[in-house]
Amino acid sequence: QVHLVESGGGVVQPGKSLRVSCAASGFIFSSYGMHWVRQAPGKGLEWLGVISFDGNNKYYADSVKGRFTFSRDNSKNTLYLEMDSLRAEDTAVYYCAKDTYSSSWSPGYWGQGTLVTVSS
Amino acid sequence: EVVLTQSPATLSLSPGERATLSCRTSQSVTSNFAYLAWYQQKPGQAPRLLIYDASTRATGIPARFSGSGSGTDFTLTISSLEPEDFAVYYCQQRYNWPPLITFGQGTRLEIK
Numbered sequence: 001q002v003h004l005v006e007s008g009g010g011v012v013q014p015g016k017s018l019r020v021s022c023a024a025s026g027f028i029f030s031s032y033g034m035h036w037v038r039q040a041p042g043k044g045l046e047w048l049g050v051i052s053f054d055g056n057n058k059y060y061a062d063s064v065k066g067r068f069t070f071s072r073d074n075s076k077n078t079l080y081l082e083m084d085s086l087r088a089e090d091t092a093v094y095y096c097a098k099d100t101y102s103s104s105w106s107p108g109y110w111g112q113g114t115l116v117t118v119s120s
Numbered sequence: 121e122v123v124l125t126q127s128p129a130t131l132s133l134s135p136g137e138r139a140t141l142s143c144r145t146s147q148s149v150t151s152n153f154a155y156l157a158w159y160q161q162k163p164g165q166a167p168r169l170l171i172y173d174a175s176t177r178a179t180g181i182p183a184r185f186s187g188s189g190s191g192t193d194f195t196l197t198i199s200s201l202e203p204e205d206f207a208v209y210y211c212q213q214r215y216n217w218p219p220l221i222t223f224g225q226g227t228r229l230e231i232k
Binding site for chain 2 (some may be wrong): 110113
């Protein structure tokens, strides 16, 4: 049973940084690409990017390229999202998601999300 | 930029009725746009994968959900609505390489 648990959300001031984590269990974490997707309050889904199974390849949406960084620690079954220079428009629920199947490069199974609020 | 347009924005139906949700992509799903998926999202919950590869049901998804389509036009059909089916539905496409993902704006399925 795939289980993904995001943590690290909270209230952060504009311009500051925050790291969100995603703990994985129930599958072979080191075999799957992982995605980050966010959803602003009352809005639709926005894909942020993907990191390959081994962490060697990362693809970012233009909206976060240069400010957000993905990483993973396969020994800890944990995915990370480092967010820099945060803006009010980054306020959202942040979800991690596992590839639907190996090398699908598409998010299939999602965690419950963690809320990040950027506000002074 | 790939744009996914879902219609209708809101669909009002009764339990037991058939629901047909549409997703139109701005570029054809060919070898360069190799993946089309559908999700269901209820308030306060994460999206749940229903369909991937346009027509394959995800694990544990009831048979009343089906996906079809090709090229630029795709459909999610719910054959007979159950009370728990009323939610927001999103389609999603993946560009083959680089693997950039786009979501539609969603269709809200509400009880009539």
